[in-house]
Amino acid sequence: xxxxxxxxxxxxxxxxxxxxxxxxxxxxxxxxxxxxxxxxxxxxxxxxxxxxxxxxxxxxxxxxxxxxxxxxxxxxxxxxxxxxxxxxxxxxxxxxxxxxxxxxxxxxxxxxxxxxxxxxxxxxxxxxxxxxxxxxxxxxxxxxxxxxxxxxxxxxxxxxxxxxxxxxxxxxxxxxxxxxxxxxxxxxxxxxxxxxxxxxxxxxxxxxxxxxxxxxxxxxxxxxxxxxxxxxxxxxxxxxxxxxxxxxxxxxxxxxxxxxxxxxxxxxxxxxxxxxxxxxxxxxxxxxxxxxxxxxxxxxxxxxxxxxxxxxxxxxxxxxxxxxxxxxxxxxxxxxxxxxxxxxxxxxxxxxxxxxxxxxxxxxxxxxxxx
Numbered sequence: 001x002x003x004x005x006x007x008x009x010x011x012x013x014x015x016x017x018x019x020x021x022x023x024x025x026x027x028x029x030x031x032x033x034x035x036x037x038x039x040x041x042x043x044x045x046x047x048x049x050x051x052x053x054x055x056x057x058x059x060x061x062x063x064x065x066x067x068x069x070x071x072x073x074x075x076x077x078x079x080x081x082x083x084x085x086x087x088x089x090x091x092x093x094x095x096x097x098x099x100x101x102x103x104x105x106x107x108x109x110x111x112x113x114x115x116x117x118x119x120x121x122x123x124x125x126x127x128x129x130x131x132x133x134x135x136x137x138x139x140x141x142x143x144x145x146x147x148x149x150x151x152x153x154x155x156x157x158x159x160x161x162x163x164x165x166x167x168x169x170x171x172x173x174x175x176x177x178x179x180x181x182x183x184x185x186x187x188x189x190x191x192x193x194x195x196x197x198x199x200x201x202x203x204x205x206x207x208x209x210x211x212x213x214x215x216x217x218x219x220x221x222x223x224x225x226x227x228x229x230x231x232x233x234x235x236x237x238x239x240x241x242x243x244x245x246x247x248x249x250x251x252x253x254x255x256x257x258x259x260x261x262x263x264x265x266x267x268x269x270x271x272x273x274x275x276x277x278x279x280x281x282x283x284x285x286x287x288x289x290x291x292x293x294x295x296x297x298x299x300x301x302x303x304x305x306x307x308x309x310x311x312x313x314x315x316x317x318x319x320x321x322x323x324x325x326x327x328x329x330x331x332x333x334x335x336x337x338x339x340x341x342x343x344x345x346x347x348x349x350x351x352x353x354x355x356x357x358x359x360x361x362x363x364x365x366x367x368x369x370x371x
Contacts, residue, residue, distance in 0.1 A: 021172035023179050024148075025054035028252045029140040035189045035257030040264065042272045046133055053137035054144075066298045066370045069104050070112035071145045074154035075207060077106045089200050091368075092351060100349055104370060108296075109151065110199050113142045115295050115368075117195055117259050122290035124267035126304065126337065135293075140256045146202070147252035149209040158214060166217045169228060170241065178238050184246055186254035189261040202255060209244055216240035289356045289363040296368035297344075303328075303354060304339040311358040315340060318353040325352065333358075344369050 029050040036043055060067045078087045088094040091111045095103050116139045123132040145151045150167050158166035175182070192198045216237055217228075224233035264270070288306040295301060303315065315329035325347070329340055349371045355364040 021175055022055050022058075024171060024175045024249070025058075025141055025144045026051045027179065027182055028144045028147075028249055028256065029054040029137060031184065031186055031249075031253040032140060032257045032260070035186045035254045035261075037189055037261060039269070040189075040261060040272075043260075043264075046136065049133050050137050050140055053134060054140055056134070057138045057141040064298075066296065069108050069370075070142060071107075071109060072151045072156065073107035073109040073203070074156070075106075075152050075203065077154050085204055086200070089196050095351075100370075109142060109146055110196075110203055113139065113146060113199050113259075114196055115291075116142060117263055118291045119293045119295065120260065121263040121267050122293065122304070124264050124270055125288060126290060126306065127270050129272065131293075136260055139259060143256045143259065144252050146199070147206055147248045147255075149206055149213050149248075152203055152207050153210045155210070155214070158217065161214055163214060163217050165228065166214065169217065169234075170213055170237070174234055174237055174241070175245075177234055178242065181242075182246055182249060184250040184253075186250045186257065189254065189257035191265060192258055192262040195259070195262070198255075198258075202251070206248065209248065212244060213241060287358065287361040287363075289365060291365055292342075292354065292367045296370040298370050299345055300341060300343045301367060302339050302341045303356075304337065305356055305358075306337050307333060307335050307358055309335045309359075311361075313338075314357040316355050316357075317342075318355065320351050320353070322353075328354070 030047055032050060033044045033047045057067065057071070061071075075081050075087060081087045088097060089110075091103075091108075098106075116135060120132055120135045120139060123129075123135055148171055150156045150170065155161060156167055158164055219240060220233045220236035221228050223236045224230050227233050286306065287308055290304045292301045292303045307313070311333065313329050313331065313333045314327070316327050317325040319325055328342060347369055349369050352367050352369060353364050354367060355362065
């Protein structure tokens with residue numbers, strides 16, 4: 001496991017230099033609604049909210065010590081990536097091989113995207129539209145970060161190539177100077193059959209732009225006579241990177257739209273008319289156990305579920321060995337929606353299972369505690 005000093009430096013660096021900056025994330029989230037299919041036309045009304053809250057995830061870094069690793073992955077720290085261009089994509093499996101500390105230190109960006117997608121799907125299922133909007137905005141931030149090449153390499157700030165400061169020069173200052181000409185129409189959203197493979201595959205592809213950014217920075221600096229702050233430097237940097245940067249923005253918007261669309265479809269394509277928004281979801285007649293949110297979490301998370309009729313409810317927490325850790329609920333409850341907020345103050349970091357039993361219904365889901 002790497003030392004804790006790097007985690008602190010990454011967290012500090014991430015607060016100062018956020019993926020694509022506030023401007024870039026706002027552009028990506030705003031354009032996303034253009035990609036929604038006609039059956040999601042009512043979701044176009046989310047555009048302003050997605051834009052206004054595009055950087056909320058960055059703001060949480062100062063209060064949540066577990067937020068920063070969700071914004072990057074130093075994917076070239078993994079030897080298998082350097083050898084084959086891929087890594088172990090299953091979170092449990094990669095943690096088993098490297099340990100949770102190392103995996104978190106290297107960054108958990110792809111798994112943050114996958115987990116946030118799962119939360120969005122659960123919120124769509126229970127028609128929790130207000131929470132879903134916020135989750136979609138956060139999802140947009142993580143997707144945006146995964147399309148910023150320097151968020152997916154250990155040389156995130158040019159520190160290994162003598163280019164310190166390239167991160168903010170490229171993603172923040174340059175984007176701020178040229179935001180008015182970042183115009184694009186993203187591709188239409190598509191249904192994604194395999195979310196993890198979709199996320200990892202495009203991250204592998206985006207990594208190919210790392211050298212392009214670094215080479216452009218060197219060329220622009222040389223062209224500007226050694227300056228990395230002059231208009232001449234930024235004009236050359238944009239000349240060399242502008243086309244593929246706009247391409248990355250466009251792909252971020254369309255891929256975010258595809259993730260939101262897929263979450264909506266997999267949640268049963270719930271109606272999003274005004275009357276539907278105002279209706280109470282407890283009218284559902286299905287037994288539903290939703291993914292806890294947030295996930296991963298520290299120290300608290302919420303488990304929500306729906307009961308089709310009055311039942312005796314037992315909610316228990318287990319470790320990965322199947323050993324019972326704690327009984328969270330054991331009482332009789334009425335039909336409808338229920339939520340339980342759980343605080344894991346005395347538990348160690350790791351993967352846990354929560355199992356809900358209600359009458360003849362039994363369902364188990366996984367949660368991840370990161371401390």
